[in-house]
Amino acid sequence: MKMPQEQHQTPDDLREIERRLRVLREQTAGGAENREQASPHPIGRAMWIAFNVVSDLIAGVICGLVAGYGLDKWLDTRPVFIAVFLIMGCAAGVLNAVRFLRLYDERQREKREVPAEKE
Structure with a gap:
């Protein structure tokens, strides 16, 4: 060859x-x-959505904990900043998850509307 x-x-x-x-x-x-x-695999799509939402929530919590721990260690104020940044991280995670779900919902609506306009 x-x-x-x-x-x-x-x-x-x-x-x-x-x-x-x-x-x-x-x-x-x-x-x-x-x-x-x-959408031949609706379970796969649902798992993808769930994974994105859970990863947003976990990322917010972990980032809040790391930032709070770092500030507490640097300023020698153990539980204060961990608690504050944990709450802020949880709020940021929920906000990111809601943003993702809104964007996903908007895209799904656009996909449903496009075939109706073609006819």
């Missing part, structure tokens, strides 16, 4: 490759729209 550098491609070979690429692009472009509309 020849290496790709050793193969001499004729114009017909190149046209065939371009035709095959065009067919694949058309198939994948149409397939992406159909996959999003049909």
Whole structure:
């Protein structure tokens, strides 16, 4: 078998490759729209949403704890800043989760409205 550098491609070979690429692009472009509309794996989508929400909540709490611990250690005031930043981290996590869910809901509404406008 020849290496790709050793193969001499004729114009017909190149046209065939371009035709095959065009067919694949058309198939994948149409397939992406159909996959999003049909949603063959609703459990996977729900798990993705849940993972994003939980990770937002956990990230807020961890960042609050780390910032509070760092300030308490630096200023030698043990429980004060941990408590304050823990509350702030929880609030930030909830806010981020709500933002994500609103954005997701808006995108889902837009996807539902687009096919109605095409007709």
